[in-house]
Amino acid sequence: MHSRIRKNIALMGLLLAIALILSYVESLVGLDLLVPGVKLGLSNLSVLMTIVFIGIPEAFVICVLKVVLAGSMFGNMSMMIYGLCGSLLSFGVMAILVRIGGYHLPVISATGGVFHNMGQMLVALFVTKALNTEFILFYIPVLIISGFIAGLITGIIANLITPALKKAVNKGDSTS
């Protein structure tokens, strides 16, 4: 029992580190989607893996830590607020899909990606009075398709590393 918990914590640390690296890369490459501050959310990979390997509450922890740490290390306050809303909405939707069951990782992740972008657009609507109807209509299709594709890629990557990670985790189980 204790070794299980210890292993989960180690795994969460690893996944959080991966999330931070991906966030850093994203901030460097400047994959902003025309809408200022909207990021693709490649670091969702870690949240996805945590849902699969450990559980939904733990994934929530990773999700919040990832945004707060990445925001304070190589971002700014507004990036943190946008990221938090996008990530939480995306996390919520992915968690619901996992609970319902029958969905596969790439599609779960792609749906998460769409809501990640929508969440950021929602914050932009609430924190500023800048955006008009036309702007939103102009960007919604862009946000949907880019979120979908980014999420799909993330999900496919998650699918590819899942067997290896599962093997590593199970191996540890039998020896301890």
Place this chain on the structure above:
Amino acid sequence: MAKYKKDIILTALILLSFLAFWLIRSNGSKADPKSVNIYVDGVLLRAVDLSVDDEFRIESKHGYNDITVKDGKIAVTGSDCDGKDCVKTGYISGNNGYIACLPHGLLISPKGDDSDSKGGVDAFAY
């Protein structure tokens, strides 16, 4: 195939909503390529004629944005905002997009976007 039934339905829903919004968007915009409106906090600050080269500064309680108009295009070329996303957007003309500086509540948008957002209402009404 049955194994992926839920996946396919969800994917189809997302792609359909993308298509619907895409159609609304391409129906809606008949903007004048030669002028844009500048809004701060949703209030129309000035209309800019892009055929006249110009440089000016927009100042508000949030901070400043330096605007450059050149060769029928407009850009935010300097700002004291977080992230400088408005500057990174670069040059746009009157019918190919928007520049937003969210920290400063600033939006540069194609003319034809009335502040009463008449175009948007029409797009929904049809």
